[in-house]
Amino acid sequence: MDVQTLLSLLFEPGFFTSEPVRTAAVIGAAAAIVSGVVGVFTVIRGQSFAGHSLADVSSAGGSAAFLFGINPLLGFLGMGVLAAMSMELVRADRASERDLVTGVVTGAGLGVAALFLYLDMTTSSTTGAAVTVMFGSIFAIPASLVPLALLVGAGALLAIGVLYRPLLLSSLDPDLAAVRGVPVRLMGLLFLIVVALAVALSAITVGAILSTGLLIGPAAIALHLAKRPGLAILLAAVIGVAVTWGGILVSYDSYEWTGGRGWPVSFCIVMLIFVAYAVVAQTGPARERRQEHPLPSGEKPHVTSAG
Amino acid sequence: MARGEVLAVRQASVSLSGRSILKDIDFSLEAGEFCGLIGANGSGKTTLLRTILGFIAPSSGSVTIDSGGKLASVGYVPQKFALDPYMPMRARDLVALGLDGNRLGVPLPSPGRRRKVDEMLESVDATRFADQRIGNLSGGQQQRVLIAHALIRRPRLLLLDEPLANLDMRSVAGVVALLRRLSQEFQTSVLLSAHDMNPLLSAMDRIVYLAHGRAASGSTDAVVRTEVLSQLYGYHIDVVRVHGRVIVVAAEAEDDAQAAVAHDPVHVAQVP
Ligand SMILES: Nc1ncnc2c1ncn2[C@@H]1O[C@H](COP(=O)(O)OP(=O)(O)OP(=O)(O)O)[C@@H](O)[C@H]1O
Ligand SMILES: [Mg+2]
Numbered sequence: 001m002d003v004q005t006l007l008s009l010l011f012e013p014g015f016f017t018s019e020p021v022r023t024a025a026v027i028g029a030a031a032a033i034v035s036g037v038v039g040v041f042t043v044i045r046g047q048s049f050a051g052h053s054l055a056d057v058s059s060a061g062g063s064a065a066f067l068f069g070i071n072p073l074l075g076f077l078g079m080g081v082l083a084a085m086s087m088e089l090v091r092a093d094r095a096s097e098r099d100l101v102t103g104v105v106t107g108a109g110l111g112v113a114a115l116f117l118y119l120d121m122t123t124s125s126t127t128g129a130a131v132t133v134m135f136g137s138i139f140a141i142p143a144s145l146v147p148l149a150l151l152v153g154a155g156a157l158l159a160i161g162v163l164y165r166p167l168l169l170s171s172l173d174p175d176l177a178a179v180r181g182v183p184v185r186l187m188g189l190l191f192l193i194v195v196a197l198a199v200a201l202s203a204i205t206v207g208a209i210l211s212t213g214l215l216i217g218p219a220a221i222a223l224h225l226a227k228r229p230g231l232a233i234l235l236a237a238v239i240g241v242a243v244t245w246g247g248i249l250v251s252y253d254s255y256e257w258t259g260g261r262g263w264p265v266s267f268c269i270v271m272l273i274f275v276a277y278a279v280v281a282q283t284g285p286a287r288e289r290r291q292e293h294p295l296p297s298g299e300k301p302h303v304t305s306a307g
Numbered sequence: 308m309a310r311g312e313v314l315a316v317r318q319a320s321v322s323l324s325g326r327s328i329l330k331d332i333d334f335s336l337e338a339g340e341f342c343g344l345i346g347a348n349g350s351g352k353t354t355l356l357r358t359i360l361g362f363i364a365p366s367s368g369s370v371t372i373d374s375g376g377k378l379a380s381v382g383y384v385p386q387k388f389a390l391d392p393y394m395p396m397r398a399r400d401l402v403a404l405g406l407d408g409n410r411l412g413v414p415l416p417s418p419g420r421r422r423k424v425d426e427m428l429e430s431v432d433a434t435r436f437a438d439q440r441i442g443n444l445s446g447g448q449q450q451r452v453l454i455a456h457a458l459i460r461r462p463r464l465l466l467l468d469e470p471l472a473n474l475d476m477r478s479v480a481g482v483v484a485l486l487r488r489l490s491q492e493f494q495t496s497v498l499l500s501a502h503d504m505n506p507l508l509s510a511m512d513r514i515v516y517l518a519h520g521r522a523a524s525g526s527t528d529a530v531v532r533t534e535v536l537s538q539l540y541g542y543h544i545d546v547v548r549v550h551g552r553v554i555v556v557a558a559e560a561e562d563d564a565q566a567a568v569a570h571d572p573v574h575v576a577q578v579p
Contacts, residue, residue, distance in 0.1 A: 169408035179383040180409045223393045227440045232395035
């Protein structure tokens with residue numbers, strides 16, 4: 001088998017020339033990079049639930065955008081940022097309290113989404129919006145959305161780059177950060193707004209509900225592999241892009257195997273993430289037992305003598 | 308604030324959730340002094356340290372720190388430091404954050420920064436595990452890394468909350484000697500909380516003894532005496548010195564008295 005036939009087996013005809021595929025690849029990569037970078041901080045701050053909640057609440061904005069015919073990215077963004085700010089402004093010091101607030105806000109957000117989606121269905125008599133908002137339809141993204149998506153992505157990455165060190169320190173330990181003069185609460189607020197940007201980007205890509213997969217999955221894999229922060233972030237972005245493009249490819253090719261029905265891209269992406277995580281979690285160096293440190297030469301082991 | 312003083316706590320009282328925790332705490336620390344903050348569980352050591360750090364506002368009185376014109380005038384090693392083993396951070400990354408963790412922007416590799424971090428890791432004898440994930444280090448090793456993080460800017464004042472808890476006897480002696488040496492080398496005043504004063508006896512220039520929300524302070528010999536501690540506790544306390552160790556015992560078997568000093572008699576069993 002030569003390279004030519006191998007390639008044509010991997011990539012079904014038209015893959016590289018299709019306009020929807022190209023748009024999907026660009027927006028998907030932007031969403032994956034931002035989600036990977038932001039996801040690492042989300043995981044080490046223990047805010048995975050907050051990230052998921054932002055996605056759910058932002059779906060209210062996404063469905064409103066469908067109902068009123070405005071740019072869906074703006075809908076997700078607006079609602080997500082609003083939710084991020086209100087979640088940070090509610091002063092919840094204990095983790096359990098924070099979870100309660102987040103849970104209640106999530107329920108309300110999804111309820112509003114349900115209302116808008118219902119209204120949309122009754123006025124346009126299709127169920128398309130629900131699937132698009134919740135599970136994404138990446139091949140249906142208009143190319144006109146690309147500039148705004150890239151702008152949002154660049155903004156999120158810039159913010160993480162600027163906040164990098166104080167954010168890292170306050171994620172590690174808020175008290176240590178406060179002693180070094182870091183405004184910890186402001187950091188928390190700014191970070192959650194950046195999470196909202198990342199989530200909005202993934203929401204138009206893999207859908208609001210599945211955006212958690214793209215936010216947490218690649219980051220979780222990277223944290224298993226990398227032992228320094230910069231490397232973990234880079235790795236999460238690369239893994240995110242790899243699974244997103246891989247998912248797009250599998251989905252595109254699946255039209256061939258399934259007699260023209262095809263599998264949704266979102267499904268393919270999150271399944272790739274799941275498989276990758278399962279593999280890494282089995283073999284990653286983080287699972288190794290703690291290394292023993294031999295005493296430096298010259299130091300004698302301490303022997304306790306009684307009496 | 309008097310000349311040479313780095314920290315002055317004046318008649319400070321602290322209430323938490325409406326409960327009075329500390330009353331009229333009054334002491335000061337001079338440059339380079341090594342001070343033990345001694346008290347049983349729940350006596351208010353953490354509360355006092357957090358008040359000095361400015362995390363808790365005193366309900367009356369004042370806390371003043373003379374920064375000596377330094378930006379990073381206080382270093383802090385917290386009591387609880389819960390680390391996720393997956394935290395993608397090596398010991399040296401945490402120490403580097405002590406140097407410039409408040410600065411905006413991504414750190415660019417610089418030989419000067421790297422040298423400072425290496426030197427600090429060397430000073431706390433952490434070079435061996437500098438490149439390991441902090442989450443995988445033992446409690447004692449993490450302690451050293453945190454001390455390096457707190458000291459790399461050479462602060463005027465270093466606060467450590469129970470740094471000796473969870474260490475074996477040999478490590479306790481090692482960490483105390485290390486802190487004593489660094490405090491002299493960097494001219495940093497150290498305020499270190501502990502429930503047992505014995506490992507600190509030879510190192511302390513001063514002691515702040517907390518009981519029932521009040522404090523007695525001064526040199527160890529002046530404070531750790533039957534009269535002073537009895538007055539602080541409000542009932543008779545015996546201070547016994549055996550084999551260079553101090554044992555604080557409540558004379559009466561009052562429940563409260565037992566609770567307050569229960570930690571001390573335990574150490575009798577530890578005398579080698
Ligand atoms: N947020 C709070 N609200 C009310 N009371 C509190 C609060 N935090 C601490 N306390 C109480 O203040 C007292 C002092 O607590 P603190 O943690 O300062 O003691 P500690 O000396 O550090 O004890 P340990 O040796 O166990 O660390 C305790 O009785 C505790 O119950
Ligand atoms: Mg404490």
